[in-house]
Amino acid sequence: MTGRPSAEEHGTQLGAIPQGIHLPTLQKHQRKALKEFLDDWAKESGVPDPQDVAAMRRRYFPR
Incomplete structure (x- = not known):
């Protein structure tokens, strides 16, 4: 189990x-948002x- 959506969840492998393809872009945006949040937090605290x-x-x- 990888925690990632499987082909079955999308209906087919093509789905x-x-x-x-979209996942790396989404992760990039999430990393950027997290970095901005942590930078703001560090400025304040x-x-x-x-x-x-x-x-x-x-x-x-x-562990």
């Missing part, structure tokens, strides 16, 4: 092709403390 980031990583993304 999945436009989605596959300052750069995140690396120790705080490490603590959040351990809490929310344990």
